Amino acid sequence: MAKLTTLKPRLKVIDTCRIKPVYGEHRRISGSARVGLKRRIWVRDGGHCCMCSRAADLHESELDHRIALQFGGDNSERNLWTLCTECHAGKSAREVAAGKPDEEALKHDVPGDNEGQSFMAI
Numbered sequence: 342m343a344k345l346t347t348l349k350p351r352l353k354v355i356d357t358c359r360i361k362p363v364y365g366e367h368r369r370i371s372g373s374a375r376v377g378l379k380r381r382i383w384v385r386d387g388g389h390c391c392m393c394s395r396a397a398d399l400h401e402s403e404l405d406h407r408i409a410l411q412f413g414g415d416n417s418e419r420n421l422w423t424l425c426t427e428c429h430a431g432k433s434a435r436e437v438a439a440g441k442p443d444e445e446a447l448k449h450d451v452p453g454d455n456e457g458q459s460f461m462a463i
């Protein structure tokens with residue numbers, strides 16, 4: 342009876358450790374950096390939702406990309422603003438439905454983005 346031999350594998354094992362995830366501009370901000378950033382943007386925005394101007398508690402607001410990353414927005418503070426949870430949910434839903442940046446959101450500016458203008462007195 343012939344002795345069984347172990348066949349050599351025809352496929353090479355891919356060294357997956359060499360494949361690195363893509364890091365860079367479009368990486369989402371996460372963790373403690375995001376918490377600190379959220380607070381800073383929230384303070385800049387005066388604790389108000391940038392779309393409906395309603396006062397929004399820090400913990401009940403969302404740090405949002407005015408133009409979402411998938412639509413070419415970036416992580417700069419000129420593209421980040423505070424939204425109340427309702428506006429954020431509505432904006433996200435419209436973006437998903439339309440497949441493009443939310444037109445309602447684009448009607449509003451990021452605070453501090455128009456430094457030449459003075460704020461209207463309330």
Ligand SMILES: [Zn+2]
Pocket residue numbers: 390391392393394395424425426427428429
């Ligand atoms: Zn709002």
